[in-house]
Ligand SMILES: Cc1cc2nc3c(=O)[nH]c(=O)nc-3n(C[C@H](O)[C@H](O)[C@H](O)COP(=O)(O)OP(=O)(O)OC[C@H]3O[C@@H](n4cnc5c(N)ncnc54)[C@H](O)[C@@H]3O)c2cc1C
């Protein structure tokens with residue numbers, strides 16, 4: 001703790017624990033569950049509130065402003081801003097994700113071993129055991145035909161007609177009854193996000209949870225992490241009420257790819273903190289059908305076409321009506337006609353595994369994310385979006401809306417798709433959104449090329465761990481939650497063994 | 506997000522420009538009734554937690570479109586002084602504008618208009634979006650040879 005903190009004093013909240021975990025998303029909740037069930041004293045500190053599922057607003061405005069960082073308006077800095085979506089509530093980004101589950105692809109695992117020295121972290125046998133445990137705990141199963149709904153069913157038909165490698169998604173929602181509201185929080189708690197699975201399990205094993213606690217920095221004494229310091233937030237205004245501090249034997253930072261590096265930097269860590277930000281930015285195409293599709297019924301996301309060798313993955317993605325309407329072309333009567341039939345649309349998106357690497361740095365109004373897709377990345381995005389347009393016509397669409405600057409707003413035939421493909425797309429034309437984020441505190445055996453070691457402990461500060469998607473040295477080309485959970489599960493188990501018996505706070 | 510009185514007037518007029526309200530609903534169109542949507546209130550609620558840069562962008566967008574009649578040479582007046590036809594025509598022009606910034610900020614206004622409109626339960630109900638859900642029936646669709654779809658049990 002610096003002189004400034006000592007002089008300022010006036011703590012509104014003080015506590016201590018064996019393990020303090022900053023953040024309750026995929027990484028933090030998993031680490032907490034493992035450590036608490038191993039008998040350790042765990043305290044979660046979460047910046048956001050705990051949202052009761054039944055109280056979460058069902059409209060898009062309420063959903064976005066109540067659970068997402070800056071109401072989903074945070075973007076990358078640069079000439080073509082890309083919205084960066086993250087949850088800020090108990091459960092983190094898992095509280096509004098679609099629950100799509102993918103194991104880490106083998107080529108990624110091998111790359112991490114060969115080029116980053118992470119053999120012990122991603123040991124094949126250990127990961128296999130962990131995947132099975134997590135899949136059982138989170139009720140992972142393929143999306144059933146009865147809850148695919150019109151949006152995903154049409155994608156399946158297009159994929160089958162074109163001979164693409166499509167399949168129903170595996171999701172952590174075996175009991176999904178197709179309410180299509182994952183973004184607003186699953187109304188019946190069918191989807192096993194961290195707020196309804198691993199956080200409660202950790203608490204049942206004795207973990208404690210303090211919400212509305214924004215950690216600002218790690219408290220370091222003699223080169224060792226001894227706790228954290230932050231601000232207690234007001235539930236309604238989300239403005240600081242006063243400062244708090246928590247002492248701990250071990251500090252685990254799991255604040256996500258954008259906020260973890262900011263906490264580390266504020267704590268005096270340097271080196272590669274904030275570097276190697278990566279993502280799978282995505283964009284979506286909407287199609288209009290003559291008959292009702294009924295996007296409102298079915299799993300929010302149910303069908304996918306993985307094309308890893310081409311560097312992208314296509315997914316069906318249902319939207320709340322507010323967001324769907326915004327995607328439909330026209331003004332005045334033209335738009336009013338389209339929005340009068342909101343049950344006649346499909347939306348399919350492409351997630352692109354981009355090679356671009358960016359940086360997260362502290363800025364005057366919060367973190368700045370510098371990130372710019374390369375020309376090759378944009379070419380991959382174009383290939384994916386053109387394929388979606390073709391699939392839509394194959395499925396019987398009467399109109400397709402690419403939503404891409406500089407090309408026609410409405411396509412009415414496959415021949416028009418060919419024309420669009422032949423056109424040059426400007427770099428700013430594609431409206432990308434990023435929800436799969438990686439890097440900024442990368443793991444690796446070589447301290448000169450990474451921030452944390454294979455045990456996810458900081459190379460610089462003893463007792464300080466990072467357990468979230470920031471430790472990923474690369475992106476993967478598949479949905480990340482399961483891999484984040486597996487990697488943090490593994491590191492937390494190793495830490496639990498090393499940590500010995502409970503040293504009650 | 507705080508708006509000045511003139512921003513409120515422009516905002517209301519811009520949002521109504523995308524979907525002009527009518528007392529008598531037109532066949533086949535989703536038409537809000539006058540006063541049915543609290544555009545300004547919903548907009549403020551939505552942007553309360555927005556990032557400082559997004560808030561700034563929103564003010565810039567309201568001014569850009571609010572003053573568009575002047576800088577496009579349409580009329581020496583704010584957007585709220587245009588009649589319905591002129592509002593629609595101007596918004597169409599802005600959404601197709603050769604300057605990407607103008608196009609993007611006009612599109613931002615459309616996104617916000619869609620959020621406030623369809624966040625209003627009575628409008629959502631008329632959009633047909635929830636039709637499948639009300640029936641609580643699994644919907645399975647098959648594409649017929651002619652490209653149209655049929656529902657199967
Ligand atoms: C809309 C959306 C849909 C997605 N869909 C899928 C999907 O279907 N499948 C999939 O695999 N992945 C999906 N993802 C991605 C996946 O959810 C994330 O990759 C994953 O949750 C990241 O885990 P994390 O632990 O790194 O961060 P998060 O889950 O984001 O958790 C970070 C936590 O830290 C807290 N925090 C941040 N700063 C502080 C601070 N200073 N003090 C205290 N707490 C703090 C946050 O509030 C948050 O709770 C989706 C993401 C989004 C946004």
Ligand code: SF4
Pocket residue numbers: 173175176177178179180181182183185186187188189190191298299300301
């Ligand atoms: S689709 Fe609906 S029921 Fe299924 S998991 Fe998502 S919110 Fe829950």
